[in-house]
Amino acid sequence: MSGSTGAVERSVSRVIAGINSEDGAGVKLKRSIGQRQNMRIDPFLMLDMFSSDNPDDYIAGFPPHPHRGFETVTYMLDGLMLHRDHLGSEGLLRSGGVQWMTAGRGVIHEERPQQEDGLMRGFQLWVNLPAADKMKPAAYQNIEPEEVVEHTTSDGVKLRLVAGTLTLEGVELTGPVQGVTTNPLFVDIALPPKARITLPLAAGLSGFAYLFLGAAGLGDQRLTLNAASELTQGDQVTFTSGDEPARLLLVAAKPIGEPVVQYGPFVMNTVEEIEQALRDYRDGRLTD
Template structure:
């Protein structure tokens, strides 16, 4: 639909509901994007949400494991998680913090909860890399909660901008994540009751919204809780809340448009490249 400004509002084009799953050493989670190959949103390969106050659901964490060919983004809402990798990088992921890891040619890392009880809640997003960058050197960014750019509108809408650029209410906001190939937009939006916000979104970006608290709508369509709602193309996206507050993620990036060949933690363009990744890992050359 178009508003009085002539801008085209994005609407929900597909809903990918989160399904119960587990990963690592038995961490319970809900997987939406990536639960099947036809449930990706280029360049986003996978989205998991973990949320539990039962330590049995998360305490074993993610023991050392490899990646190649993409980036992993972990956004922690509540809890403490320690990252370590073969490069010697180490980061304590706190509530509100982010880790952005570029696997590139290869990385071996682990993520371990640093709490024995209480709520652990957050997201892990996998972002594809184009063929030209799949074998780039691995890199790691640990973004402290205080580094995430925050803005609260006069109406009380709170934005936490992790990555990308956003123009809103006369402000030009720029997230703290730097130097990533896909240059995605990643924003956490908290809506007070009975409020509305319209955010500009460039036409060539593919994206989705993920509602994880309360109730909200996109251009009059209800967002499903704990689901990735893919957005149609347009100039802007308009979120509104009802009688209760709501909180959601908005994530978008330019599609890569290349074939995807995936085997577990390896994401390349061809089966032959996957076979090479497996040989490299087996022979101890993944991270050379």
């Protein structure tokens, strides 16, 4: 509890450490959520962080591949990545930009680095869709860095709000990503040394924090670097930093509470639906 306000502070219920992995055509990354089936946080299916200044670790990118039944979110911290899909959508992801793609019934897309050297750093998050939306038409939101809502608190904490709504110091902030079924909150938080920030986080949402720079605490618990720290229930969350700056993601959404059957890039509710997706892909009907 936070005392007189009656607000319930969230804490860390589970830590899912990032493990070294690779995907696409050999892109090296750290996978936390989704490394095994029991390491999901409904509605989040997978979280990868990629970070390297060695082009051999990322240059081959992600050649054309299919998806059905969920959404992919790519948030670029540093670097340039080009997205193309079968719908003719195309977007250049720049540092600070985000691509929120709803695969729905089906999409075939590719992501290719647009740099030959330098740092490539960012996240890809997979967000499940409820059964009623799994076969909706594919859609794509390319959010330029300038569209991400930024706010600096009176204590010097810098927020970049990609999705959702936050009210801080009497200011209501609304992220640019709209129309997402699970009503997600996605915020990038940069803490200066010896800082503290308390954010409202509606009861009923499931979520996690991912610390990727420095050292930080959540309440009286220390966050683990390069790990998804699943949150307990509550209606607010407090982050603190020590002698050095820290940076983390806070991500939350409405849990779906439905069966999840995944086969590679297809995420449905039943084995039969997966088999249908495989037939549709084989027969060239995935995106019809």
